[in-house]
Amino acid sequence: MRVLAVPHEQAANVLKRLSTQGLVDPSLRIAKRGHEVLIPVLREPSFSMTDFAARWETEARLAPRAPRRDPRRTLHERLQSSGIPADLAPRRWKRIGDVVVLRLRPAAQEYAKEIGRIYGSVLGAQTVLEDRSGIHGPLRTPDVRVLWGDGTKTVHVEAGVRYALDVAQVMFSAGNIEERTAIARRIRPGAVVADLFAGIGYFTLPIAARGRAERIYACELNPTSYAYLVRNLRLNRVTNVVPLQGDCRQVMPRGVADWVILGHFDAREYLDVAFRALRGQGTIVYHELGPKEQFPDAMTRRLAAAARAHWMQVASIRTRIVKSYAPGIVHAAADVEVRPQARP
Structure with missing residues (x-):
């Protein structure tokens, strides 16, 4: 079992970097111990742990995590039950705060509203948007439309930094x-x-x-x-x-x-x-x-x-x-x- 002991004030930054590199062990629970956070990892990270005052913990025993249901599986089941062909469903999405942004193929347009409803409910989003043609002009304005939900203003949290924005009016590359x-x-x-x-x-x-x-x-x-x-x-x-x-x-x-x-x-x-x-x-x-x-x-x-x-x-x-x-x-x-x- 590989476990990193990280000071509490650095935990969010380290966890974000580990998650970006796919190094957090999903089978074990993250735990708090005193002023440290214990994070299970799959292998040694590429970045320097000393920058975050982190150290290897050799004696920690973390509790197993109950396996999570893959949202893609739930999406597939919901889409199938709604009669939407699987090959028309978006395979990827972008989440900005509590807003989910999708790209749809032309053939999926007739199912757009239902796709938005399904993705919004399964992913726990406030609003689902369709990214129609990316970012435009010197003001870098997004071209989106609402598929499901109400409201495009949100607060996106990333590595401990909070970004308030209106996803329909300003760009954000997650x-x-x-x-x-x-x-x-x-x-x-x-x-x-x-x-x-x-x-x-x-x-x-x-x-x-x-x-x-x-x-x-x-x-x-x-x-x-x-x-x-x-x-x-x-x-x-x-x-x-x-x-x-x-x-x-x-x-x-x-x-x-x-x-x-x-x-x-x-x-x-x-x-x-x-x-x-x-x-x-x-x-x-x-x-x-x-x-x-x-x-x-x-x-x-x-x-x-x-x-x-x-x-x-x-x-x-x-x-x-x-x-x-x-x-x-x-x-x-x-x-x-x-x-x-x-x-x-």
């Missing part, structure tokens, strides 16, 4: 949890951060609530997202964030940041803003969509050329694939450390 939680650990204490596309606080909130940055400038163009950003700062009781409403080209101060976050797929169009925001040596966290076969070469060449154009030189580039976005297309990211280049 699949980027590891990217959001990891960034707070990379930013050194006392650093100043510029988040050029803050949204409702996707990166800003974990950094403010879990990191030790001195100040975070959070820019957001969409008025609705900005309103939720301000609300979420209060909701998470963070005080080191300077929210800035408007286009980051106009509202982001120059020469103030040690880290700049470009969490937008049009990030390459705003690299000039990122370089101007730095106060000398610093790190740019860059995101883009691109062909998998060109990763990482095309991205690293583009970033190196942009640095040279702004009289900076690249000290290091650390690249990663965040997730697959579409067939042959990946969501890629890079941490680019740069420093000023001597001018002739």
Whole structure:
């Protein structure tokens, strides 16, 4: 039996990371003991346990957990009893707070309302939405419709951070949890951060609530997202964030940041803003969509050329694939450390 003993204040973060990697043993119960939480794991995690003051517990004996009924099995039975062909049912869904978001094939449209009702009741959701065509425009607005339930406003909790939002009005990518939680650990204490596309606080909130940055400038163009950003700062009781409403080209101060976050797929169009925001040596966290076969070469060449154009030189580039976005297309990211280049 492998058991991790984690201080109570770190338990939520460790459990989220273990769950993301599929390492929590579902056959045993998680238990509390004094000021520690005992978490059963299937194998040793890839991240450093010392970062969370966790340790292996060799003598703990945890109680077995009663097997849970797979919701997919219940969904299959309910769909079948309603006469909905199994091949038309969504195989995956996204949960944001108590809102479930589905994608439906064209052939499933005639059953859309019934599918929404079944998924909502089985998954215990308040509302079920259909994601019709993804995110659109510079304001990153979702295209959804209500299939079942009433109300698209919710509070999504992730790694101890609370995000209030209206799922029908602002975007939220639930699949980027590891990217959001990891960034707070990379930013050194006392650093100043510029988040050029803050949204409702996707990166800003974990950094403010879990990191030790001195100040975070959070820019957001969409008025609705900005309103939720301000609300979420209060909701998470963070005080080191300077929210800035408007286009980051106009509202982001120059020469103030040690880290700049470009969490937008049009990030390459705003690299000039990122370089101007730095106060000398610093790190740019860059995101883009691109062909998998060109990763990482095309991205690293583009970033190196942009640095040279702004009289900076690249000290290091650390690249990663965040997730697959579409067939042959990946969501890629890079941490680019740069420093000023001597001018002739």
